[in-house]
Amino acid sequence: SHQVPNEPEFQQARDEVYVTLQPLLEKKPEYKRALEIIEIPERVIQFRVVWETDSGEVRVNTGYRVQFNSALGPYKGGLRLHPTVNLSVLKFLGYEQVYKNALTGLSLGGGKGGSDFDPKGKSDREIRRFCMAFMRELSKHIGADKDVPAGDIGVGGREIGYLFGAYRRQRNEFAGILTGKGGDWGGSLIRPEATGYGLVYYVEEMMKHAGNTDFTGKRVLVSGSGNVAQYAALKVIELGGFVLTLSDSKGSLVSNDSRGFTKADIGAIAELKLARKYLIDWYNASSELQSRFTYHEGARPWTLVQKVDVALPSATQNEVSGEEAKALVAAGCKYVAEGSNMGCTKDAIDVFEAARLAAKDGEAVWYAPGKASNCGGVAVSGLEMAQNSQRIKWTSEEVDARLKQIMINCYQNCFDTAKLHVQDGAGLPSLVAGANIAGFLKVAEAMRDQGEWW
Ligand code: NDP
Numbered sequence: 001s002h003q004v005p006n007e008p009e010f011q012q013a014r015d016e017v018y019v020t021l022q023p024l025l026e027k028k029p030e031y032k033r034a035l036e037i038i039e040i041p042e043r044v045i046q047f048r049v050v051w052e053t054d055s056g057e058v059r060v061n062t063g064y065r066v067q068f069n070s071a072l073g074p075y076k077g078g079l080r081l082h083p084t085v086n087l088s089v090l091k092f093l094g095y096e097q098v099y100k101n102a103l104t105g106l107s108l109g110g111g112k113g114g115s116d117f118d119p120k121g122k123s124d125r126e127i128r129r130f131c132m133a134f135m136r137e138l139s140k141h142i143g144a145d146k147d148v149p150a151g152d153i154g155v156g157g158r159e160i161g162y163l164f165g166a167y168r169r170q171r172n173e174f175a176g177i178l179t180g181k182g183g184d185w186g187g188s189l190i191r192p193e194a195t196g197y198g199l200v201y202y203v204e205e206m207m208k209h210a211g212n213t214d215f216t217g218k219r220v221l222v223s224g225s226g227n228v229a230q231y232a233a234l235k236v237i238e239l240g241g242f243v244l245t246l247s248d249s250k251g252s253l254v255s256n257d258s259r260g261f262t263k264a265d266i267g268a269i270a271e272l273k274l275a276r277k278y279l280i281d282w283y284n285a286s287s288e289l290q291s292r293f294t295y296h297e298g299a300r301p302w303t304l305v306q307k308v309d310v311a312l313p314s315a316t317q318n319e320v321s322g323e324e325a326k327a328l329v330a331a332g333c334k335y336v337a338e339g340s341n342m343g344c345t346k347d348a349i350d351v352f353e354a355a356r357l358a359a360k361d362g363e364a365v366w367y368a369p370g371k372a373s374n375c376g377g378v379a380v381s382g383l384e385m386a387q388n389s390q391r392i393k394w395t396s397e398e399v400d401a402r403l404k405q406i407m408i409n410c411y412q413n414c415f416d417t418a419k420l421h422v423q424d425g426a427g428l429p430s431l432v433a434g435a436n437i438a439g440f441l442k443v444a445e446a447m448r449d450q451g452e453w454w
Contacts, residue, residue: 198376
C-alpha cells in the first residue's frame, strides 16, 4: 500500500483495509493488483463556492465530490459541511463508502463530498445561498444514474431541500439526484432513522450470537447527539436498554442514575440540534436536568461510566483513542459498534481486537466497523432511489423490514467471510476483517468482470 503522508485520514482508512486483507492476498496474490487500482478514486472534483453573507460580504469555500468507484452502481455517499473537511477526509470517507455500499447488497457505487463551509452560526438565508452556490457547480457532475449524494455531518433535511430545489430549478428536472429528501417530494420513510436503527439492528445480531442476549437492561454509551446518535438512542430505549451518555462538540452528558435518557429527552435534543444549539444550553436551562445528569465539558463519554455493556460511537472520526478503548474494556464493555465512520482510532481497534483474541468464551469484546454497522443509512438511501425510479412510496413498515433484513445479511456476510478467510483461533471472528474482505471481493470481482483489471 503506497504512502500518502499528506492525507493522514485516507492513509489510516487504507492501512486498515490493507492489513485486514492480508489473509486473502496471501491466498490469492492477484488481488494485490485489484487493490492497487481500487485505492485510487475514479475521479475527484474540486471547485470554488462563492456565496454572500446577510451583511452583503463575499465568502468563498472549497467544494468537493470524490467519485470513488462506480463498478456496482452510481456513486453514492453523503455530503459533509464542516470546517474540518478536506480532501484527505473525503477520500477516507469515499473509500470506506465503496466497501460499505457493497455490503448493503444493493447496486451502489461509492463517493463522498462536501465543503469546509461551517454551517454553525449561519442564518437560514446564508445556508440557502451557500447551498445554491454549491449546487451550481455540483449539478454538473451528479445525476440519478450517475452520482446521488445524501446528507452527512452538517447536512440534514433542510440542506437537502435547498440543494434539491437548487438542482431542480437550475436543470428544469425533477429527478432522484439526492436522497434524504422530504416525505412529500420523493423522500423515503425511515431514511432519517435508518443509520441509527440499522446500527442497533446490527448489534442485536452480534448479541444474539455472542451472548445469546439482547438489549434488555444493557448499559449503553452513545457519543454525538446528531442524526445517527438520536435514532440509535431511541431504538436502544425502545428495546429496553439504558442510554447513559450523549455528547456533542462541546462536551458530554452522563446520567446520574441507571435509567438514562428518555424518549422525551431525545425529542428535546432533536429540537435543540435543529436550532444548532449545544447540549450545555439544554442542561443549563433546567434544574431537573441538572439533578438527572452531570455535564463534562470538553470530554468524550468513554471514560465517564464505570460499568458498560455497549459503546456506540456516533459523532465523528477518531473519537475513541487507545486509552479510551482500554477504559471501555476495563468497564466490562462487550460490544463496540461504530455509528460514525472510522469512529475508532487504529490504537482503539487494536485494543478491541486484542481483547477479542485473548478472551475465553463469553468474555470477548466484539468490535464492528462503521462500514458494516452503519450501512443502514445508505441502504435506505438505496431504497429511496428504488422508490424514485418507480415513482412509488413504500410504508414505514415495509422500509423498516427491508432495512432490518439488510443489516442481518450484512452481519452474516461479515461473520461468514471472516470465518472463511481468517483463521486467528479466536472464538468470535473479526468483523473488521470480514467486512473489509467481503466488501473488497464484491467490488474487485465486478471490476474484473468489467475489464478494469486482469
Ligand atoms: P450530525 O451532524 O447530525 O451530528 C454530528 C454529531 O457529532 C453532533 O452531535 C456533533 O456535535 C458531533 N460532532 C461532529 N463533529 C465533531 C467533532 N469534530 N468533535 C466532536 N463532536 C463532533 O451528523 P450525523 O449524525 O449524520 O453523522 C455522525 C457520524 O455518522 C459521522 O461520522 C457520519 O459520517 C456518520 N454516518 C452518518 C450517516 C447518516 O445517515 N447520517 C450514515 C453513516 C455514517 P455538534 O452538535 O456540537 O456539532
